Amino acid sequence: MMRTREDLRRTLQTTCVLLLVCLHSVLTRPEEGEIRLVGGASPIEGNIQIYHDHRWGSICDDGWDLRDATVVCRQLGFPRSDFATTASRFGLALRQIWLANVHCWGYERNVTTCRSDGWGSGTECDSNEAAGVICKASTVVRRVARNRPAALFGNRTVAPPAFIISQMNMAATTTTVPVQSVTGSPRVVPTVPRVIPTVSRVVPTVPRVVPTVETTVRTTTPSAGRTVGNTTMMTTTVRRSSGTRSVGTTTAATVTATVLPTPVWNTDFIQADESAGTFHVDNIVYLEKDKRRPMQVRLAGGRNNREGRVEVKFDDSSSATSGSDNGSVPGGAGEWGVICGNGWSLKEADVVCRQLGLGQGARAIQNVIFTGPQRAIILSGVTCAGQEASLMECFHKQVGVAECHGQRESIAGVMCSTELPDLVVDMEFLVSSVYLQDQPMFYLTCAMEENCLSSSAYQLDQKAFKFPWITRRLLRFTLATKNIGKADFVSFIPKHLWQWHACHKHYHSMEVFAHFDILDTAGKKVAEGHKASFCLEDNACDNDWQKKYNCANFGDQGISVGCFDIYKHDVDCQWIDLTDVKPGVYTFKVTVNPDTKVAEMRYDNNVAVCKLYYYDSTAYFDECKLSGSSSIAVGLRG
Structure with a gap:
């Protein structure tokens, strides 16, 4: 009996050990399609298996390039390659080479x-001929989570990352936003895609900025300014003299400016967007008081x-947004009038639609297509940044003194919508694809035919004999x-x-879909390029969307949406x-x-x-970010 119990105990122990070994083998067994890096001096590099x-096998290096390596690094949890x-490079390949002629677009998750030979x-x-990668352990592309719907990847749900939108609005305060991140540690992963890791850092955002102005000044009388919409109205006056001084509160952001011809209450103004460099102006005058009059806005003559x-x-x-006809003085209290359509754009249409609670501007009308009683043009030169809450916050010429070429034929109108497209540039493609080529x-x-x-x-x-062999230095990159x-x-x-281009043998649906600029440290443009939409299509879509x-x-x-x-x-x-x-x-x-010819949500x-x-x-490329087009403006007397 004792021997039987002892034998039973040993049998149970052996069985338990075997079960644990089997369980461990099952739990640690690689999944189909898993990848790993071997032979590298650090976990971020190596040949791919x-x-x-x-069975583990290698990948052949035939046609292997940075796009393929980027997909591998992302699959391993790194931001890019x-x-x-x-x-x-990191040792001989295994006897079993599973894949050859691998060709990725760069956006694949596995x-x-x-595409490969199978x-x-x-x-x-x-x-x-083993293919390998050197991944980047961290990325300079700053990300922060937004309130966006989560996406279902494989058998797990993750929230898609979103890029920080660094906007330059108008006030004298600076805030910081902590950016949460996931540290990318190299590891063997299954075919289920991972969330792309990001950098843990605090990224300053500048919600409201008054720029540093290099100008000739003698005296300043700073006092508390107030912000209305995207415009900082200061009671500070800067008089002409000599010297250099910062006006208002400044931040680390630098700006450039373009002098625009449109007067603001009979003064010119400059509009600055975020870029490198500074701008120089004379006779800067901040408006000493609010010269605006309460303005009502309505739409008339439309089909809906x-x-x-x-x-x-x-x-x-x-200051309501509706009213009735009365009054008799052009531009005076109580009289309804229209706006000159010259220069009227989607930015102004956006503001009107937002003020009336009708969404965004889908079209900006510059001529007479809407019916209604004839009314005087009492406002012209209306210029908005696009983010204002009401038309009253935009710049315009003096009320009742309208300068409008065409007069009756040029009347501002809008078509509003709550459903518009919204394009966003993908940073990862930019960072991972850039290189030089001498062509x-x-x-x-x-390319010469299309002014590229x-x-x-x-x-x-x-006509020179050597002309065909003269090279041009090109900065190439992928735009997604x-x-x-x-x-x-x-x-x-x-x-x-659509325009047919015989050399490339394709149609252009838009002559300029994208514009590229290179700026020096002073903000001066030293090179530029453009891309026509010769083939605007759905190359890749999120899981829930179909290519159209x-x-x-x-x-x-x-x-398409989601593509x-x-x-x-x-x-x-x-x-x-x-x-x-x-x-x-x-x-x-x-x-x-770039020309905002197609209306968007933002x-x-x-x-x-x-x-x-x-x-x-x-x-x-380094330190990539999305840069808003919000602008700042100060008065400039002519």
């Missing part, structure tokens, strides 16, 4: 979803209550634009009016010509829908700004 059919290595296709690759010509009335006793003129014939090179290229003698709005982004030009637009065979062009349009770095004109630019540190800026996320480090043989 992928698990398939219960710095280098794509080839020729078994390397197995990229499993077991690496039979013709040998052991010194969301459209019509914009009618305004100035009344010292009311002979022989390959740039079509700097002006010096057109001064060359095209996502529609996060509530409606599809489509061209404002009807399909039958495909430009093949003269198909419809556009960007990306991707102009890859190897596409013609997807560059800036740096031939005449000396190596150094610059500011790179890309703007999509425009401050259409601009991406990076610091460009340009050396003799290499270039890279």
Whole structure:
């Protein structure tokens, strides 16, 4: 009996050990499609091994590039890849080479979803052709979580990251926002995609800024200013003399300015947007008191209550947004009048629609298409930044003194909507795809036709024998634009009016879909480029959205909600010509829908700004961020 119990105890112990071993084997067994890095000096680098059919195998380096490496690094939890290595840089490949000719776009969440020759296709690759990566352990692209719906990835739900939108609005305070992050630690991961890690840091945002103004000053009398909408109205007066002084409260942000011709209550003004450098002005005068009169706004003559010509009335006793006809003095209290349509844009339409609670401006009308009784033009030169809460906060010429060419034919109107597209530039594509290329003129014939090179290229003698072999230094990068709005982004030009370009043999639905700029440290533009929408389509979409637009065979062009349009770095004109630019540190800026010809829910996320480090043989982007177009303004007497 004792021996039987002892045997039973030993049998149970052996069984438990075997069960634990089996359980451990099951729990630690790699999942299909898992990847890992081996042979590197640190966890962020190494040859790639992928698990398939219960075996680890290598990936062949045929066609292996930075886009493929970026997908691998993201799958491993890193933000991006710095280098794509080839020729078994971190040791010989395994005998089993699972994949060959892997080609990724760069947005895939798993390397197995990229195009390849299929499993077991690496039979013709040998052991010194292993593909590898060097991942970036941290990223300079700053992210912060927004209130956006979570997305379902595989069997887990994660909230998609969102870029900080650094806006420059108008007040003298600076706040900081802590940015939470996920530290990216290299590890073997299953095919379920991970959340892209970010950098843990505190990023200052400047919600309201008064810039540092380099000007000639003698005396200043600072006092408490007040902020109305996006405009800081100060009681400070700066008189002309000599010297340099900061006016108001300043922050680390630097600005440039463009003198605009539109007067503000009979004064010119300058509008500044966030960029590098400073601006210089003389005779700066902050308005000493509020000269505005309460303004009522309404729409009239439209087919529905969301459209019509914009009618305004100035009344010292009311600031409502509706009223009745009375009064007799042009621009006086109680009389309804219209606004001159010259210069009327979507920014002004946005403000009107927002003030009336009708959403955003879908169209800005500049001529007479809405019916109604004839009314006097009592307001002209209306200029808004686009973020104002009411039209009363925008700049305009003196009430009742309207300067309007065309008179009756130029009347401001709007069409409002609550469902518009919203484009945002994807930072990761920019950062991971940038490189330099020296391209002979022989390959740039079509690019010259579309004005994609700097002006010096057109001064060359095209009949010279050596002309085809003269090279241009190009900064190439991928531009990925996502529609996060509530409606599809489509061209404002009807399909039958698209322009045919014979050299490239394609149609342009928009002549300028994106604009690229290189600025020096003083904010001066030293190089620029542009990209026409020759093929505006859905290249990739979120899980819950279907591709709709495909430009093949003269198909419809556009960007669906939840989808990306991707102009890859190897596409013609997807560059800036740096031939005449000396190596150094610059500011790179890309703007999509730069002319705001297509209405959007917002425009401050259409601009991406990076610091460009340009050396003799290499270039890279750093400190990328979305840069709002909010502006500041001060009075400038002529």
